[in-house]
Amino acid sequence: MECALDAQSLISISLRKIHSSRTQRGGIKLHKNLLVSYVLRNARQLYLSERYAELYRRQQQQQQQQQQPPHHQHQHLAYAAPGMPASAADFGPLQLGGGGDAEAREPVARHQLHQLHQLHQLHLQQQLHQHPAPRGCAAAAAAGAPAGGAGALSELPGCAALQPPHGAPHRGQPLEPLQPGPAPLPPPASLCPRDPRASAACSAPSAPPGAAPQAAAAASPPSSPAPASSPGFYRGAYPAPSDFGVHCSSQTTVLDLDTHVVTTVENGYLHQDCCASAHCPCCGQGAPGPGLASATGCKRKYYPGQEEEDDDDEDAGDLGAEPPGGVPFAPCKRARFEDFCPDSSPDASNISNLISIFGSGFSGLVSRQPDSSEQPPPLNGQLCAKQALASLGAWTRAIVAF
Amino acid sequence: MIPGLGALTQDTLWCFSQLKGTVEIGATEADIISTVEFNHTGELLATGDKGGRVVIFQREQESKNQVHRRGEYNVYSTFQSHEPEFDYLKSLEIEEKINKIRWLPQQNAAYFLLSTNDKTVKLWKVSERDKRPEGYNLKDEEGRLRDPATITTLRVPVLRPMDLMVEATPRRVFANAHTYHINSISVNSDYETYMSADDLRINLWNFEITNQSFNIVDIKPANMEELTEVITAAEFHPHHCNTFVYSSSKGTIRLCDMRASALCDRHTKFFEEPEDPSNRSFFSEIISSISDVKFSHSGRYIMTRDYLTVKVWDLNMENRPIETYQVHDYLRSKLCSLYENDCIFDKFECVWNGSDSVIMTGSYNNFFRMFDRNTKRDVTLEASRENSKPRAILKPRKVCVGGKRRKDEISVDSLDFSKKILHTAWHPSENIIAVAATNNLYIFQDKVN
Numbered sequence: 051m052e053c054a055l056d057a058q059s060l061i062s063i064s065l066r067k068i069h070s071s072r073t074q075r076g077g078i079k080l081h082k083n084l085l086v087s088y089v090l091r092n093a094r095q096l097y098l099s100e101r102y103a104e105l106y107r108r109q110q111q112q113q114q115q116q117q118q119p120p121h122h123q124h125q126h127l128a129y130a131a132p133g134m135p136a137s138a139a140d141f142g143p144l145q146l147g148g149g150g151d152a153e154a155r156e157p158v159a160r161h162q163l164h165q166l167h168q169l170h171q172l173h174l175q176q177q178l179h180q181h182p183a184p185r186g187c188a189a190a191a192a193a194g195a196p197a198g199g200a201g202a203l204s205e206l207p208g209c210a211a212l213q214p215p216h217g218a219p220h221r222g223q224p225l226e227p228l229q230p231g232p233a234p235l236p237p238p239a240s241l242c243p244r245d246p247r248a249s250a251a252c253s254a255p256s257a258p259p260g261a262a263p264q265a266a267a268a269a270s271p272p273s274s275p276a277p278a279s280s281p282g283f284y285r286g287a288y289p290a291p292s293d294f295g296v297h298c299s300s301q302t303t304v305l306d307l308d309t310h311v312v313t314t315v316e317n318g319y320l321h322q323d324c325c326a327s328a329h330c331p332c333c334g335q336g337a338p339g340p341g342l343a344s345a346t347g348c349k350r351k352y353y354p355g356q357e358e359e360d361d362d363d364e365d366a367g368d369l370g371a372e373p374p375g376g377v378p379f380a381p382c383k384r385a386r387f388e389d390f391c392p393d394s395s396p397d398a399s400n401i402s403n404l405i406s407i408f409g410s411g412f413s414g415l416v417s418r419q420p421d422s423s424e425q426p427p428p429l430n431g432q433l434c435a436k437q438a439l440a441s442l443g444a445w446t447r448a449i450v451a452f
Numbered sequence: 453m454i455p456g457l458g459a460l461t462q463d464t465l466w467c468f469s470q471l472k473g474t475v476e477i478g479a480t481e482a483d484i485i486s487t488v489e490f491n492h493t494g495e496l497l498a499t500g501d502k503g504g505r506v507v508i509f510q511r512e513q514e515s516k517n518q519v520h521r522r523g524e525y526n527v528y529s530t531f532q533s534h535e536p537e538f539d540y541l542k543s544l545e546i547e548e549k550i551n552k553i554r555w556l557p558q559q560n561a562a563y564f565l566l567s568t569n570d571k572t573v574k575l576w577k578v579s580e581r582d583k584r585p586e587g588y589n590l591k592d593e594e595g596r597l598r599d600p601a602t603i604t605t606l607r608v609p610v611l612r613p614m615d616l617m618v619e620a621t622p623r624r625v626f627a628n629a630h631t632y633h634i635n636s637i638s639v640n641s642d643y644e645t646y647m648s649a650d651d652l653r654i655n656l657w658n659f660e661i662t663n664q665s666f667n668i669v670d671i672k673p674a675n676m677e678e679l680t681e682v683i684t685a686a687e688f689h690p691h692h693c694n695t696f697v698y699s700s701s702k703g704t705i706r707l708c709d710m711r712a713s714a715l716c717d718r719h720t721k722f723f724e725e726p727e728d729p730s731n732r733s734f735f736s737e738i739i740s741s742i743s744d745v746k747f748s749h750s751g752r753y754i755m756t757r758d759y760l761t762v763k764v765w766d767l768n769m770e771n772r773p774i775e776t777y778q779v780h781d782y783l784r785s786k787l788c789s790l791y792e793n794d795c796i797f798d799k800f801e802c803v804w805n806g807s808d809s810v811i812m813t814g815s816y817n818n819f820f821r822m823f824d825r826n827t828k829r830d831v832t833l834e835a836s837r838e839n840s841k842p843r844a845i846l847k848p849r850k851v852c853v854g855g856k857r858r859k860d861e862i863s864v865d866s867l868d869f870s871k872k873i874l875h876t877a878w879h880p881s882e883n884i885i886a887v888a889a890t891n892n893l894y895i896f897q898d899k900v901n
Contacts, residue, residue: 077544077798079686081633081701081741084701
């Protein structure tokens, strides 16, 4: 009768319950789903604190190593840390620094968390000014995805509006216009109103690639200047394939902490990255989705636990396997997601379907009907348990039954 | 029979009395009993099931010939209370399952009860008819209209006795007042009003008025994303018509006084026990959610049931319960599995006996537990077909929690979690209990010596 008290399995079980509750007779049971969301929150807290502890341990180890090659590792790890605990720590009921001692000992990460927290708070305030832009953005994304370039960042679901205020990286242009700012907040209209839990990453413009090395340095504890570390952190923390060490000047990476979709635009090409893990059933299978970027635009899976692997990738396409049904920017193609996972287990496609539904927030989940005739939520793309982990903050409490 | 006296001393033995319900083979999900309730005299016993039916049993008059057997309960009336519905606006199916039945006190020859599903409360009148009029002028004996041209004489219709017929008619339908699922109804002691509670709101109704209800509690947050708790049960005070309590999924109970304000969002009393941090787990929130709250007959105490315990609270002390009883603490280490198979969401009810000296609640494997508040004894009994011989004495059961298992003990891993006793009822003045085990209703009485 024993079951694995593993945080991840609990999360997937909980998500499955929420998903199946939508099709149960009698409608969604508010009480049960609320309780399940508490379990989700608890499991995520544990998972994130474990992750952070592990992260800290690694950083301790690597501080004794060389600087240059593991540079990106630092970045990556530093990214990974806030990417997870940040969301955990500040999005929602969880407290910053709730990860325990490890977090407390990590001043830079804490600072980054704090910045994320600020960004998120401001973002939360601006949720009130939601406007229907996301669909438009997503639609634009859908249109723009094949082109792969123009307004690349606008094609991030829900992050579209980042672009205009900061200048879109246009095809072929150096991505200088994307200026880092310490806690930049685009005007409300440009936030990601699609999803209340859209993360601070949406608010943070990405740094020009040139900032990457400094950002990378910034990401490493503890010497980085605070302002540069925020967007630079986003930028540098996630090593785009060609980032390591030298990089092309026309590259920008933006991470959407909400969806863990990392977009790297290189020379006008779009790299569509999706958060996934080795365990994530929704990725790593299936054919490349249509409408995705060109050959150099590759999907890189973000494996939080596999930073070293990623670091070694010079070739963006190394991890190659496209996220299945990889049309994250085509809202209307969400329903086809399952088509691209023919090999997935039923559980996997259910969970990924669930999470793509989930993507628009728990309110979106619960207020929607499971039939595909309804207009799909603006967010699409492959979310998986990892993303759920990062984005649980607001929607652990968000249950709109009707 | 002095109710409750020595209810759980060594002298008290519970015996099987009756078993109602379908045999296992023909059982469908619609037959699963979802609520059990005695009326105020104990003469009637009502059950509701998942199929929306209500079955009322009536106790036989005790015959002087057979003093050993006290009155048995036989079917008195059966009717379809609720039908499945479809909310076209929200594309939602509304289950016909009867969530709660509550009797009104009897004021004339007819019986009245409230039954509710997730959305609609209905007032049913159950009345007897043992005479019928015969000899109409304009209708013949079958009820067909006669041709007026053939009528040549007039006569006065007379009432003739007929076989007893019990008919149930819906007298009121209280609909469209709840957005969320109704979990409780409670008749006020003024017998004019009652309340219905769903996950986020409680409404006050007058029995005569069906198109309006008064909202007295609303805990819906402005932003649903800030929702942290829901209402799980509510009940009026047995004597004070202005007082009621409602429990929450966070393990708290609020007592409200309707005289204080129209909208009782601010409680008068707040009952909460501080959480034991050493027991914290993934499922702490789930197992602390209160599934049932009941006032004692005296009105002095309330009893709450959460997943693992039953607690008795004194209305005069808010910071902790006065008594806590472990129902099945051996499940604490199994919470993860119970979460996986959804058993952790089971909502167990709890009941007082007539004198408030013994409390009873259900468990798994068709076990149910009784706790004597005075002697601090407790007993575990089982509702099973094997023990279903007339007047068979129920043997106390025991669950062994690891280590050496004794002969008649059952180990935790052998428990059947599909056999759960969620609904029980205790006769208001006698030691007669009704225990619903899935689709069967067991009636037990204490042994008459």
